[in-house]
Each structure stands twice: as C-alpha cells, then as structure tokens.
Amino acid sequence: EQVNYMEWDDKQQQQQHGQQQEHELEQQGGGFGMMYVKVMTDEQMELLRKQISIYATICEQLVEMHKSITSQQDFAGMRLGNVYYDPLTTSAGHKISTRQRWTPTPMQLQILEHIFDQGTGTPSKQKIKDITNELTQHGPISETNVYNWFQNRRARSKRKQTGVGPNNAESEVETEVESPKEKKAKPENILSNENHALGENEVCFQSSEIGSELHSLDQQHE
Amino acid sequence: EQVNYMEWDDKQQQQQHGQQQEHELEQQGGGFGMMYVKVMTDEQMELLRKQISIYATICEQLVEMHKSITSQQDFAGMRLGNVYYDPLTTSAGHKISTRQRWTPTPMQLQILEHIFDQGTGTPSKQKIKDITNELTQHGPISETNVYNWFQNRRARSKRKQTGVGPNNAESEVETEVESPKEKKAKPENILSNENHALGENEVCFQSSEIGSELHSLDQQHE
DNA sequence: GATTTATGAATGAAGG
C-alpha cells in the first residue's frame, strides 16, 4: 500500500488505495515511514487535492496565456504589469497606450538638470512642491516624479564616479558563457520562478471557472 | 512537449528516482483553453499574483511534507530555484551575492499584509518575535526584517495621503486613471469585482484559513 | 522589430 499522496494528475487521481481511517500521525515524519502512516486526514487530503488541482488548472492557464503573449507581440502592448486604462481600442494593433510611467519632457528635464546642478542636493518637500508646480506648466508631472527624479539623479550620479572606472570591468556578469543570441530574453518560465512561487511575472488571465472553483473550495473550507 | 509547471524547489532533490510525474497538466486542455485577454487593474493583478503564489506555496509545503514521510515520492522536474542560498561565485569570483537584502516570500508577504491590516498599529517586540517565528516557516527572515517591514509599510501607507505622495499635482490630463499606488491597501477580497476577471466570486484565500491550514500541516510535519 | 540601454519607480535597510 501507500500513504495518501497527491496525485498531480488532476484527471485521474482516484487511483490510490488509501484507507479512510483516521490514523492521524502515529508517527511523525521523522521516521520516513513509507507505509500506512497518514500525515493528513482524508478530509485534509481531499481539500488539498482540490487545491492543487485548481492550482494545476491555473498553471495551465498561465501557460496558455504565456504562449499567447509570446506569440502575439501586440498583446504585449497592454502593459501587463501596469494596466491603468481601458480595455477597448485593442483589436487591430495600436492602443493609445497611456504613458504608464512618467517621462520628463525636454523642458522639464532641462529645468530639473539645472536645479540639480545648483548643488541643491536635498530638495526639501516644499522645494519639491515648488518645482513640481513649475514643471506642471511644461507637462504632466507629480511631486513623486520630481522626488524620484532627484533621488535617481543623485544616486546615479554618485555611482558613476565610483563604480565605473576607466579600466574596470565591474560588470556583474558571471555567466559570460552564453550564446550571444541567447541572452537573457526574459526567461518566460512563468510557472517556476525565484521564490518557490510564481514570482513576479506579469500574467493576466481570466476564467470564471477558476473563480467558481475557488469559491466553492472556499466555502467548503468552513 | 510538456507544459511548464511548478518546479518544486528543494534541496534534496538528488534522491528523486523514476516515478516521474511529467504528465501533470498535460491534458485537461478542455474547456479552459480560451483565455480572455483580460483587463485588470493593478490591484487586481497584484492580488492575483499573490493568490497564485499562495497556491504555489501550498503545493510546495505539501510536497515538502509529503516527501518527509515518503521518501519514495519525489516530484519530477525539481530544480533549485531558491534565491536565498545561492551557490554561485565560482569561477571568476566576481559578484558574489545574488541577494543581499531580504525579500519576503509571497507567503510571508501575505501574512504580513494580513497582520498589518488587522490595524494593530505597532507590533510590540514580542509581537515581532512571534511574527518572525511564524514567518520563518516560509522562508528566511529576521526580526529586523519584520520590524523594518512594518516601519516601511506604515510610512509608505501614510505618505500616500500626504505630501510627497503621488497624484498630488493637479494633473489636467488623465482623469480616468486611478492611482496605482493604492496597491496593498487591503488584501481582503479585492478580486471580487464584478466588472473584471474572476467576477464576483470570492476567490480570496488570503487570510488565515489557508495560512492556518498550512501552519497546522507544518506542525504535523515536525 | 528584436535587443540593449537609460531611467522612473518600488522597497528593504540605515540614520536621526
């Protein structure tokens, strides 16, 4: 026999012969008892099985999603990670992609640079407000933008001096043994990622099935 | 070819033998094939990610535990992916670290957010210890990390309302853009938005339910 | 139009 275990094949998982007894851990995991010891009640098993089954479904969805994304570039224009706008206007090709991140206008940049050069290393809050207010005349901008700009400007300015030396290849590339074309083309391994989770990949999907699945599961939980 | 799917991070993968389970999600192409190219708000995306991460974590935990009990059961396709103890820095010797600063795992984040939302403003020392202890089960973490996280979380949360927060300027454009900064306001039930994605289904396992479920599983494990 | 670079933004940690 065997203990209850998850069958990852979510279609035919009813193969196991696990008994329905409630022998809660007679022995803890330590002993590697590879026999009839259950670590979970059947109830738990069932729940978890469903959860995982659902997860599998989600994974599949993600895979589908990914395929679609990678095959259709235009879709990528939707800015998966930062969608702030309408769903319409997609269709053919171009969407009035809203600027999802601020980009200083030449004028703004010039002014910012100028202020930066003044040596005013620390733009106070009030200062930021003023600057922002002024720059607003030259385009959309927020205080945060200004704040970030100075932060970044300074940090990078500083790094330039130290990090990049004349003959100092400080590059943090230790994986130099790579095919020139192989690069780091964003390993779209959506389903496996850094933190033993799905990571931060931007993936969107939609499925009422999953929704309801989860929902029912949730209820069952009580 | 097989679809991508979760790769179980594990340190003791060497003992995997046969018993490959590559067939997980292969089939099942059925009714889920269609993916609706969605439109979700940032908040929804963020939540979705978390949700999925939670599933991933659950699965991982399950596998972990299960393997402790039955050493015969190893899930194929395992590859290390844990970022925390990274083994590189071999050849060249450049660039040793890959991660110098703590990054909360999805599970940790979820828990932290949950605690944060409890309104318990300032976690006391003891509270921090407890939290840290709990979170340790989900990845490397220290009390300082927890402390800092709460500090930052609060500061950030507060800054949204006042000064240097985003949209403080009187942007005359884009009025239909909701502030993307409002991210982690409340992990609870954000996905249930009738207009989008998962519909009105309550898809959130966010809270303690799964958490405690996992936790108890862990305890059994030990 | 696929890659690479520059840079806006997010966030963990440190200082005060």
Add this chain to the structure above:
DNA sequence: CCTTCATTCATAAATC
C-alpha cells in the same frame, strides 16, 4: 516615526 540611501525591477527610448 521620518528621511535618506542603495539596490532592484520594469519599461520607454534608443540602437542595431
């Protein structure tokens, strides 16, 4: 607690 710094991520812009 509040401010600042450092590092990292994502992506608009630039480049080939």
